[in-house]
Amino acid sequence: MSVIPNLNGQRVSALSAVGNTQLIQLRKIVPPTGAKLFLKLEYQNPTASYKDRMALSVIEGAERKGTLGPGMRVLEYTGGSTGSSLAMVCAVKGYKFIAVSSDAFAKEKLQTIRAFGGDLHLVPSDEGLITPGLFTRMEEETQRLAAEPGTFFVDQFHNTDAFTGYEQLGRELLLQTSRIDVFAAAVGTAGMLMGVSRVLKAQNPRIHIVALEPASSPMLSRSLKGNHRVEGIGVGYVPALLTRENYDEVIEIEEKEARQMARLLARQEGVFAGISTGLNVVAAARLAAKMSAQDTVVTVAADSGLKYLAGDLFYD
Structure with missing residues (x-):
């Protein structure tokens, strides 16, 4: 792919657009009381995915x-x-x-x-x-x-080089918000959750890290395999990259709730994202509702809703 010089005279390509995604506050789908809820828009990456x-x-x-x-x-x-x-x-x-x-x-x-x-x-x-x-x-x-x-x-389920990219996500979060009390995200390979956790816990060991999974395939919480349609997560075994010391809790979320939340995010918050993002936000909102107004919960919009238009996600 050809590259052109940017305004600083550096040669750049599409790869220079990876990262530095925005962090927004969700205001309409959260209860009036409780913690602030922030969402990292990872669909701003070149292929619309973290x-x-x-x-x-x-x-x-x-x-x-x-x-x-x-x-x-x-x-x-x-x-x-x-x-x-x-x-x-x-x-x-x-x-x-x-x-x-x-x-x-x-x-x-x-x-x-x-x-x-x-x-x-x-x-x-x-x-x-x-x-x-x-x-x-x-x-x-x-x-x-x-x-x-x-x-x-590549062997993404065992390749620890993945942490390098996801640790940068964690560093971006620390720059974008002055306080993080909880970080919650769904587990596929576990690379993202673990990479972010390593950075956040190094900065503040009290930050609560929550691993999320589909309720129909609760391998992390109950060692049970199951079928589901939440792409990218719930692979049916505990991924090798997931280390117990780097997360504090596991929460199961019903797939139906995740799908409903994906639609609500689009219609009420202007966030067009996929099923796993819906699952992330269901859990994050549930956690935020139990916390004080001074607290902050952060999660991730994993990919764009444009990747799901051929399916039934955005049909009631």
Whole structure:
């Protein structure tokens, strides 16, 4: 991708647009009493997802280590947002990208991977549901492709280079608000929650970190697997990046509530985001309602509602 000099004479690309997203206060969907609730608009990243942070940090981490270089291809299994982010980073850097995904995930996300030049290997789902078995089959297909020469397997569920990108998110939060009492976010790979937690707890160990999951798949809270349609989270096992000392509580949220909140955010707050964002805000609002007016709860708008228009999210 061609680059042009910016006003400071530095050469920039689309990758320079990753991060530095805005933090807004939600005012209409929160109770009149209780803590202030802030939402980090991660859909302002280039592919409209917080996963851009992870994609850039893991690719540049691999380049520094020498495990990824010219002529190699990048491989990952993904529900879509990670694939879109990796495809974008690879397009800028000149790597071929292969995504193993499934028809269970939003068509918009899969089409975005192709738009950035990525190749898709689709694993059939069970009637469109996100199930533990689906992730197992996707991982098996990925391992087969990873064995081929010249392949860098990102391995987002174990790659600690993801923390680099998400720690920057935590540092941005500290600059954007003078006080954080609670940070709550849904768990997929757990990279974002753990990266932010490492920064926030280093600044103030009393900040309460809350991990969120779908009530129909309460693996973190009750060690139970289940099916759901909240893309990007609730993978059916405890992710390796999730360390118990870096979070304080787990809350289960009903998928129906998450979907309703996504619609309310658009109609009442002007925030156009996806299902996991709805889940994040349901939990954050519930926590804020129990706290004082001096307190602050922060969560994340993980991706844009534009990624869900082909589905039923925005239909009552």
